Amino acid sequence: MSRLISLIAIVALFQSAFAARFLHFASPLQSLTLPDAEVKETLQTKRQGFLSKYRAGLQAEADKRRELAAKRTKDLQDAATSGDNWAENIKSRQLSRRALEEKLVDEAHDKAVAQVKGLKPAGRSSNKYQFVGVVNRKGDKPITWFARPKPEDSKWSVRLVHVNRDAVIKDLYNRGKVDIFAKYKNTGKIDEETKAPIVTSTYDVKERSWRNLWNFSPKHVFTDPSGMYWRERRLRPGLYTDGLSVYESSYRYSDGRNGMRRVSGFQQFIASKAVKDEQKQKILKKLKEAEPDVVLEL
Template identity: 55%
Template sequence: MNFWRTVALIGWTSSSVQAIRQIQFASPLQALTIPDAEVPPTPRARYLKKIAAGLQAEQQVRDKLGEDDPIAVDTSQADWAQTAARNAKRQQLQKERLLEEAFDKAVAPFDAKLSQKQPSSSSSSQYQFVGVIQPNDASPVIQWYARPKPANSKWSVRLIHVNRDAIVHDLFRRGKIDLFGRYTNTGSKDLETGLPVVRSQYSVRERSWKNLWNFSPKHLFTDSSGMYWRERRLPEGLYTDGLNVYESSYRYRDGRNGMHRVSSFAQFLKSPTFPDKMKLKIQEKLKKDSPDIVVEE
């Protein structure tokens, strides 16, 4: 086995972008929608306003008519009682007619509004306004957009806080994109731990037939662990992060890789088992070559 090909650099250091970076997906998008007022008003509200206007008109007529005038009757006539009853009934019917006309006149505008087609929204605006909150060090900046208002829409103003992590997570969960990580050895060491500093660079690519949805026939037939649902088995050999030397292992029952510490890196360099030329190559790899394996916790 070529020992040089099996040595890899794993882990992160405190002077890198983050100490042992962990991928975390943020919560869903945050939005604030200001709905339009409810239109038309409820049937109860319309009924109460209509009755109140009619009763007020009736009261005005009653105040104007005042008390009923006494009915003059010639008592010398034999049928004076029947005549007085007819006159009182006619006077009452005339009063009721005046009250009914006043009531109908007062509620007529409400009935006319009911017969018209009510709009679905109280807002007379023909557009919807969406404000996108842009991140800014000093203070957030809101960038406004406008679009024609749909027929059945019930809002006119909406604020959206764009969370890029949430968008990426949603697209990844629905199988629209793939995430790729690239790790670069900066060539410097951390002052506290002495480990090489590795920086990461992530990219997002749209999933399509060109990349076969992250499918690799090579991995399917050559890796003992298959692909996708199990970890790919690492080649056997020794691995180092510049501080310790580890030996790779593989647990078949659940398809997981493992690392067992063999010795410190300093002891490894002093060991007479490996030639000096191989040790120099390993040291050069730790200084400038990219890592073979990266572990993100």
């Protein structure tokens, strides 16, 4: 039984991985299109078209059943006065009549549905241009407008587009089209609540292509200490501080993970006799001016 459960789990995992290859996300564009007035009055959704056909079919069925019921009453009255065998005559007529009535009702339904047609555009707008407004999150102009000649088969004249730039960059990064580079700067200021140095980040997006050797840097290959590509960057052994505590770098070889083990508080470390005055001045100056060696973003 356990082997069967394991086999089912493996098959389910394989199917999920296979389906993920063909999973595509929609474009991160949010748009609002205003159709032309001539087209807007005659637009009809699939739901509206289905409801109109469904209503016409039900109405045709009801009318046909009402007509057949009146005819059925007259036939029964004629059969009842036909003689001594009137009961057998009524029974035989009912069997044949039921099949015929259902056929006639179905034909009336199909005929009514076929006669219902969708609405067609009344005419074409006289606008010669299409206007597209791009919503800006920053800047003096909240919307930037663009215009182009209107195609003959187009049914709209105004469209607003809001581009989710973060989603676009994330999609390009996942597909390996761009690389994201971060640069951190020590502002030299201290946060009043945490008493830690304030570090700002600046991000740069670069296209990955053969023109720039896919952003390949021989310098980083020989200067950056790293393990396999699925492992994290190796931290140099030593002591690290964020202005609050002092940590010692560690590395877990079983799964290739970096870590930090707290040694003591920063003020206690500075006040200890093991740290000389010259070293204290260098540490304080580095916390105030130098770029950070390790950055953890949450």
